[in-house]
Amino acid sequence: MQHICLISGVTRGLGFHLAKVYRQAGFHVVGLARDREKLAAMQKAGILADFLVCDLGSPSALDTAIQEMETRYSRLDVLIHNAAIQNTADIAGKGDYAGLIHREMQVNFLSPVKLTSAWLPLLAQAQGRVIVISSLLQLGPKRAAPGYCASKAALSNWVQNLRVQLQELKIGVTEVVPGLIRTEMTEQAAQKGVPPEQLAPLIYSNAHRDLIILPGARLAWRVHRFFPDLIKAKLLA
Numbered sequence: 274m275q276h277i278c279l280i281s282g283v284t285r286g287l288g289f290h291l292a293k294v295y296r297q298a299g300f301h302v303v304g305l306a307r308d309r310e311k312l313a314a315m316q317k318a319g320i321l322a323d324f325l326v327c328d329l330g331s332p333s334a335l336d337t338a339i340q341e342m343e344t345r346y347s348r349l350d351v352l353i354h355n356a357a358i359q360n361t362a363d364i365a366g367k368g369d370y371a372g373l374i375h376r377e378m379q380v381n382f383l384s385p386v387k388l389t390s391a392w393l394p395l396l397a398q399a400q401g402r403v404i405v406i407s408s409l410l411q412l413g414p415k416r417a418a419p420g421y422c423a424s425k426a427a428l429s430n431w432v433q434n435l436r437v438q439l440q441e442l443k444i445g446v447t448e449v450v451p452g453l454i455r456t457e458m459t460e461q462a463a464q465k466g467v468p469p470e471q472l473a474p475l476i477y478s479n480a481h482r483d484l485i486i487l488p489g490a491r492l493a494w495r496v497h498r499f500f501p502d503l504i505k506a507k508l509l510a
């Protein structure tokens with residue numbers, strides 16, 4: 274039987290390359306994102322077997338995606354929470370500071386929580402695995418991105434609890450910690466990051482582990498154990 278893998282945020286960046294790698298490994302890859310045209314093009318190109326159009330920031334769209342998945346499939350082997358947004362927010366500035374952070378929490382943290390709990394019966398059926406893409410920015414606040422950092426810190430903490438709670442159901446949980454990835458997420462990432470096509474195969478081949486620290490994050494992760502303030506100061510800059 275072909276294994277089923279659902280990946281959020283597949284239309285570009287790391288998610289796109291994860292979809293390619295899992296498809297090449299023989300998985301039935303279901304992609305989730307907002308852009309229907311891009312998803313359909315990926316299906317036509319053979320990168321996706323199926324897709325769900327869903328804005329993870331919308332609770333009603335989440336409900337629809339949850340039902341769609343349950344209608345189409347009776348099991349889920351791998352669930353990869355990859356989609357995320359990073360807003361620039363300044364509490365003393367003019368924008369809707371609380372609104373921006375609320376949306377980041379919804380997309381980056383609360384939607385993985387909701388999808389994982391809704392699809393638990395599918396994951397249990399397959400004794401599957403949940404893979405969560407977190408970030409080095411869980412370790413400290415980046416000045417311009419308070420909501421993103423808070424959402425990744427929440428995600429990382431939740432994953433540790435999830436791993437314990439899912440042990441009895443034999444569902445594995447993997448946290449992936451990237452440093453900068455060369456994607457459109459931020460200008461800095463686009464210029465200085467590690468190419469996502471290098472990282473996706475590493476995630477696939479190490480997916481049986483609890484924690485994967487990716488190239489670009491390893492040095493900071495190690496240093497943080499002994500000198501957390503040093504890393505916090507660097508991230509804050």
Ligand SMILES: NC(=O)c1ccc[n+]([C@@H]2O[C@H](COP(=O)([O-])OP(=O)(O)OC[C@H]3O[C@@H](n4cnc5c(N)ncnc54)[C@H](OP(=O)(O)O)[C@@H]3O)[C@@H](O)[C@H]2O)c1
Nearest residue numbers: 282284285286287307308328329356357453454456458462
């Ligand atoms: N880039 C970095 O430097 C970096 C560093 C550390 C960690 N990460 C993490 O790595 C993961 C991938 O990041 P990336 O840089 O590849 O991101 P990206 O290039 O910005 O791509 C984000 C993907 O998420 C989808 N997405 C965004 N908002 C969505 C929403 N509301 N509902 C559904 N889908 C949505 C986008 O598709 P649509 O626009 O079509 O919806 C797109 O496919 C994220 O979890 C990120 O936090 C990235």
